[in-house]
Amino acid sequence: MRFKHLISIDDLSRDDVEYILNLAEKFLRIAKGEERATPLEGKLLANLFFEPSTRTRMSFEVAMKRLGGEVINMTAQEASSVAKGETLADTIKVVSKYADVIVLRHPLEGAARFAAEHSDVPVINAGDGAGQHPTQTLLDLYTIKKESNLKGLKIALMGDLKYSRTVHSLIKALTLFNAKIYLISPPSLALPEEFLEEVRSMTDVEEVNLEDVIRDIDVLYVTRIQKERFPDEEEYFKVAGSYKVDAEILKKAKKNMIVMHPLPRVDEIDVSVDETHYAKYFQQTFYGVPVRMAILYELLLEKFEI
Amino acid sequence: MDSAKEGSLAVSKIKCGTVIDHINAGKALLVLRILGIKPGCSERVLIAMNVPSKKMGKKDIVKVEGKYIGEKELDRIALISPNATINLIDEYEVSEKRRVELPSTVEGILTCPNKNCITNSKEPIKSKFHIRRSGESVRAVCHYCGRKIYELDKYVV
Ligand SMILES: [Zn+2]
Numbered sequence: 001m002r003f004k005h006l007i008s009i010d011d012l013s014r015d016d017v018e019y020i021l022n023l024a025e026k027f028l029r030i031a032k033g034e035e036r037a038t039p040l041e042g043k044l045l046a047n048l049f050f051e052p053s054t055r056t057r058m059s060f061e062v063a064m065k066r067l068g069g070e071v072i073n074m075t076a077q078e079a080s081s082v083a084k085g086e087t088l089a090d091t092i093k094v095v096s097k098y099a100d101v102i103v104l105r106h107p108l109e110g111a112a113r114f115a116a117e118h119s120d121v122p123v124i125n126a127g128d129g130a131g132q133h134p135t136q137t138l139l140d141l142y143t144i145k146k147e148s149n150l151k152g153l154k155i156a157l158m159g160d161l162k163y164s165r166t167v168h169s170l171i172k173a174l175t176l177f178n179a180k181i182y183l184i185s186p187p188s189l190a191l192p193e194e195f196l197e198e199v200r201s202m203t204d205v206e207e208v209n210l211e212d213v214i215r216d217i218d219v220l221y222v223t224r225i226q227k228e229r230f231p232d233e234e235e236y237f238k239v240a241g242s243y244k245v246d247a248e249i250l251k252k253a254k255k256n257m258i259v260m261h262p263l264p265r266v267d268e269i270d271v272s273v274d275e276t277h278y279a280k281y282f283q284q285t286f287y288g289v290p291v292r293m294a295i296l297y298e299l300l301l302e303k304f305e306i
Numbered sequence: 307m308d309s310a311k312e313g314s315l316a317v318s319k320i321k322c323g324t325v326i327d328h329i330n331a332g333k334a335l336l337v338l339r340i341l342g343i344k345p346g347c348s349e350r351v352l353i354a355m356n357v358p359s360k361k362m363g364k365k366d367i368v369k370v371e372g373k374y375i376g377e378k379e380l381d382r383i384a385l386i387s388p389n390a391t392i393n394l395i396d397e398y399e400v401s402e403k404r405r406v407e408l409p410s411t412v413e414g415i416l417t418c419p420n421k422n423c424i425t426n427s428k429e430p431i432k433s434k435f436h437i438r439r440s441g442e443s444v445r446a447v448c449h450y451c452g453r454k455i456y457e458l459d460k461y462v463v
Pocket residue numbers: 110418419420423424425448449450451452453
């Protein structure tokens with residue numbers, strides 16, 4: 001493999017990303033259970049989740065088991081009692097003696113990079129606080145590749161663009177593919193100015209309203225606007241209400257436009273959208289499985305160069 | 307250069323050791339901190355602050371008697387005073403003269419302002435920053451959390 005751990009999407013080149021997405025494609029039928037293969041038989045994955053994320057943990061578990069590997073879990077509750085007694089460095093040193101690969105979710109930013117320094121086995125970052133969550137970004141890209149097209153892509157990102165790490169990582173990855181990026185958010189949740197300038201130097205990016213671009217875009221990527229970001233509830237309902245997607249607005253969209261969302265959603269995507277052919281967010285979540293299979297396979301079986 | 311005149315005005319010459327000149331005014335104590343020279347240490351140290359300078363208006367000077375400070379340590383000074391110059395002194399003569407150069411990474415010198423950064427936890431970890439320069443401005447990027455800092459002197463340990 002090109003790398004020993006998977007810590008941040010920033011560590012990957014466009015080549016690396018395309019390599020993983022192509023490998024994921026090869027695992028798609030196995031991910032669905034339509035074919036069987038057990039290349040990771042005898043390998044053990046340790047899920048270390050210092051904060052709960054059932055969805056991500058299960059996705060890694062499915063990916064490992066579909067490839068014939070086994071999984072041990074440390075739940076968030078167990079992890080918090082471990083964390084009281086010893087350092088993360090020590091926990092990693094111990095677990096890396098048991099397992100062949102560690103999947104880590106931790107509330108502190110940089111925890112995964114630090115863990116990798118103390119681990120004898122590959123570490124996969126499954127989210128470190130407000131920091132990185134590279135497998136989410138890779139599954140987003142895989143979804144776009146499968147259900148739309150990464151080449152010549154026009155994508156609108158809508159919702160909380162200020163705090164969402166999912167959005168920030170995806171934007172960075174999209175610059176590798178020279179995508180045309182439209183940003184749609186309330187002013188108080190706009191992409192931070194410094195970040196916007198950085199993106200502008202790499203690709204075509206524009207702040208717009210959904211109405212202006214709905215006819216033109218290939219992908220509409222929606223994220224949740226969180227109540228905690230607003231000083232009072234009234235303000236929240238007023239703002240959040242105007243960043244919702246329903247079947248009505250989608251009538252203006254291109255036939256092959258797709259709607260994505262990292263889930264869980266609250267009500268920013270109306271259930272009326274679920275029944276339309278635009279809705280790809282459940283498919284998107286499932287695509288996490290072949291993508292994580294590709295990463296596990298690569299980290300566990302391929303020789304890496306440092 | 308008028309450093310001989312300025313120097314004699316401020317502090318006496320040293321026999322052998324390291325002279326750090328053209329330090330940004332007011333940063334001399336920070337320079338000592340970066341070099342790990344603390345109260346109670348055994349080095350003989352002369353400090354001059356706010357010395358008039360043609361080039362800089364005002365500058366600070368630090369002289370460390372009897373000690374040649376290593377290049378790597380001296381380059382850390384570039385974080386807070388990019389124009390600083392180094393003179394190694396032997397028998398009252400300058401034996402070597404050079405400028406400080408920005409290091410590409412520094413460990414344990416800067417603290418990360420991000421409270422949620424792993425470097426600010428109880429873990430056995432040293433801070434690590436990558437130093438980037440674009441034109442006149444210098445920024446440091448946390449190796450662990452990616453936080454960028456611009457006014458580096460505010461974050462010296
Ligand atoms: Zn940091």
